[in-house]
Amino acid sequence: MKNIDLNLKNLKNIRRKSISTEQxxxxxxxxxxxxYANLAFLxxxxxxxxxxxxxxxxxxxxxxxxxxxxxxxALIAIASFRDSLEFYSKxxxxxxxxxxxxxxxxxxxxxPLIKNPALNSGNFYKGVLxxxxxxxxxxxxxxxxxxxxxxxxxxxTCLAYEYKSSYFNIYTSMALKDDxxxxxxxxxxxxxxxxxxxxxxxxxxxxxxxVDEILRGTNTVERIASSxxxxxxxxxxxxLCFAATHDIELTYILEHIYDNYHxxxxxxxxxxxxxxxxxxxxxxxxxxxxxxxFMGYDKNLVEKADKxxxxxxxxxxxxxxxxxx
Numbered sequence: 001m002k003n004i005d006l007n008l009k010n011l012k013n014i015r016r017k018s019i020s021t022e023q024x025x026x027x028x029x030x031x032x033x034x035x036y037a038n039l040a041f042l043x044x045x046x047x048x049x050x051x052x053x054x055x056x057x058x059x060x061x062x063x064x065x066x067x068x069x070x071x072x073x074a075l076i077a078i079a080s081f082r083d084s085l086e087f088y089s090k091x092x093x094x095x096x097x098x099x100x101x102x103x104x105x106x107x108x109x110x111x112p113l114i115k116n117p118a119l120n121s122g123n124f125y126k127g128v129l130x131x132x133x134x135x136x137x138x139x140x141x142x143x144x145x146x147x148x149x150x151x152x153x154x155x156x157t158c159l160a161y162e163y164k165s166s167y168f169n170i171y172t173s174m175a176l177k178d179d180x181x182x183x184x185x186x187x188x189x190x191x192x193x194x195x196x197x198x199x200x201x202x203x204x205x206x207x208x209x210x211v212d213e214i215l216r217g218t219n220t221v222e223r224i225a226s227s228x229x230x231x232x233x234x235x236x237x238x239x240l241c242f243a244a245t246h247d248i249e250l251t252y253i254l255e256h257i258y259d260n261y262h263x264x265x266x267x268x269x270x271x272x273x274x275x276x277x278x279x280x281x282x283x284x285x286x287x288x289x290x291x292x293x294f295m296g297y298d299k300n301l302v303e304k305a306d307k308x309x310x311x312x313x314x315x316x317x318x319x320x321x322x323x324x325x
Contacts, residue, residue: 004068006061078155085112089162091152096166100125102206102240104149109160111144118276120144124259127234127241129251131283132263134291137276138244139174141263142210145242146172149208168208168240171197175212187217194230201237209234211243220247228253251282270294 038044055062082088096102108119120141130138148158149170173193178186197209214230215223224247231250234241235257243258251260262283266273272287272294289309293302312318 004065078157081155082157085159087159087161089158089160090156091158091163091165093152093165093167096206099206099238102166102168102238104145104165104208104240105162106145106148106158106160106164107162109144109148109158109163111140112147112159114140120276120278122261122278124240127231127239127243127258129231129254129258129260129282130242130244130262131246131248131251131260132244133265133283133285133287135272135287136263136265136274138263139212140276141278142212142242142244143174146170146174146208146210165208166206166240169200169205171200171207171209173197173209173211173214185217187215190215190217198230198233201234201239203238205238207239209239209241211241214243214245216246223247224249224253232257248282 094101103123103125105123107121109121110117110119118137130142132138144159148160148163149165149168152158152163152165153167153170173190173196176186176189176193178184179189184192194211194214197207197211201207211231214227218226227245227247228250231241231243231254235254241258251258260280260282262279262281263274263276264279264283264285265275265287267285267287267290272290286309289302289305292305293299308319
């Protein structure tokens with residue numbers, strides 16, 4: 001990049017020769033004879049050959065100019081992006097020498113695509129298990145951290161008043177879908193995604209990973225058993241993991257490996273309100289059945305579902321349903 005003037009100088013003949021071949025489009029009738037001479041002596045072909053040879057001879061100069069223009073374009077894009085933000089900060093990034101050095105902290109972090117976003121702050125030196133009811137903000141929060149981690153290590157820009165972290169290899173297992181073309185069920189896609197994270201773990205560069213609804217594609221017993229061991233393996237290696245889950249059981253199984261945080265809501269007779277703020281500890285509320293009511297489900301259905309859930313929570317046993325004729 002320092003030799004851009006020299007690069008341009010080496011290629012200036014291309015511009016001069018190109019201009020000379022373009023002038024024929026504005027020539028007068030008196031230049032017709034000159035055009036015949038050009039045809040007779042193949043001047044345009046000779047000029048083309050000289051330009052081609054100049055490009056081949058100076059291809060490294062051309063490559064550097066191309067990269068220089070790309071860098072300017074990227075810097076303009078970054079400046080434009082920063083100008084569009086209400087506020088941003090430049091991250092402070094440090095290399096971790098061991099697992100205990102792995103960390104990420106931020107003040108008033110937010111998601112770039114949300115209008116009037118909720119601001120959250122945190123300081124994390126170990127993995128985080130996120131719990132909370134439906135639509136409370138778990139997935140959006142881990143996406144917010146993931147996006148800012150990538151922006152920090154690429155364009156040196158974070159959507160927060162302050163952002164500090166180690167340098168990480170960043171992986172996600174989120175927004176997964178079954179793959180009909182490859183004959184893979186949702187669960188197969190999910191365990192492949194998690195395996196990719198496990199295979200990336202190494203002692204040299206720490207891994208920052210984000211997992212949304214871990215192993216939700218299988219039955220409850222095996223999901224909790226497998227999820228706890230996968231997260232235990234991740235948490236005990238050179239990794240900082242943010243995992244969102246509805247399985248409260250995991251918050252007890254892994255409470256010595258992960259810190260528990262949650263999102264919560266306020267439920268009234270006719271509405272559910274979320275503050276989208278991060279709270280310490282495991283979630284204590286549920287809203288899935290209440291959302292059925294708000295969506296207009298049959299009142300009797302909702303009441304029976306609520307009763308069945310409460311019975312199970314008290315006894316640990318699901319009641320069997322009586323067949324109706």
